[in-house]
Amino acid sequence: MKKIAYLRILGFLILALILIELTVETESGWAIEQYPVIWWILAVVLVIAVAIEVSLAALESMVFKSLKPDAQQHYTKLKIENSDKQFVGLKKFYKKMLNQQPVEKEEEILLDHNYDGIKELDNDLPAWWLYGFYISIVFAFVYMAYYHIFDGETQREEYLAEVAKAEKDVEAYKAENPDLIDASSVELLTExxxxxxxxxxxxxxxxxxxxxxxxxxxxxxxxxxxxxxxxxxxxxxxxxxxxxxxxxxxxxxxxxxxxxxxxxxxxxxxxxxxxxxxxxxxxxxxxxxxxxx
Ligand code: HEC
Missing domain, CATH: 1.10.760.10 (Cytochrome c-like domain)
Known part of the structure; x- marks a missing residue:
């Protein structure tokens, strides 16, 4: 049960990603134009999968409504128990990232000043924030090393390289299509x-x-x-x-x-x-x- 829940979500994610990937433009045109069949097959699979999910949910609520009240209660209890068992790892991770003091224990971290009734908690920094901060420190070092020590390509250089390449492409295009020149665009040739x-x-x-x-x-x-x-x-x-x-x-x-x-x-x-x-x-x-x- 637990694994199936993960697999379902993963399946949807992968499908959606592939579909998005197929709608982007590549160097040789739109990807969807190159693989139209794959795109359509995947789109149909996605629609069917969504339809199955929706009908299952509808079926469940229909069955639920037809149950006697005590059976309904029992079913709800089972469902809650079951959902508690789902995504346990994810839930733990989420809690850890937030790093929040539960409301019942807030007394322990309440600071002792009180401004007209406004009090302050001495919360720890949330883990997601802290890790983000550490990553940005590491990133700063990598960035500095890349651009200032090892002379990495700056945006300006990237831009100039792109422009030079584009100019070359234009030249090549003009050479391949000699009839593009007309009286207004012609230039005196000196070669x-x-x-x-x-x-x-x-x-x-x-x-x-x-x-x-x-x-x-x-x-x-x-x-x-x-x-x-x-x-x-x-x-x-x-x-x-x-x-x-x-x-x-x-x-x-x-x-x-x-x-x-x-x-x-x-x-x-x-x-x-x-x-x-x-x-x-x-x-x-x-x-x-x-x-x-
Ligand atoms: C059959 C004869 C003939 C041939 C062949 C010929 N021309 Fe002419 N060309 C003339 C005449 C006549 C004029 C004057 C046109 C006018 O007065 O309207 C002229 C005018 C010109 C002019 C304009 C001169 C000015 O004073 O404005 C140019 C430039 C020119 N020709 C270039 C060429 C080129 C290049 C070729 C070859 C691809 C060529 N011609 C072939 C007879 C010819």
Missing amino acids: ASDLEAGEQIFMTSCMACHKADGGGSIGPNLTDEHWILGGGISNVFQTVSEGGRDGKGMVAWKSELNAQEIAQVSSYVLSLQGTNPPDAKAPEGDIWVADSE
């Missing part, structure tokens, strides 16, 4: 590898109209500071991606090149600024001032 890739694209797709050195033939000179459609990485990206004015011959390249490639070739074009190639086309458009962007 040699990006500029080389840009040059490659330029020699394949753009040179026919802008000349290998960017000096311009059908298309305008890309090496001077004059721009018809606006200079700066954002405008150049926009022009290459969406094309020039209708009928001028500069098509939209977004169907041929992905956003990353457009950013690379645009950055390459801008790296030609001020190279003054021979036989370059006369400047067209206005001088581009970055601030006016």
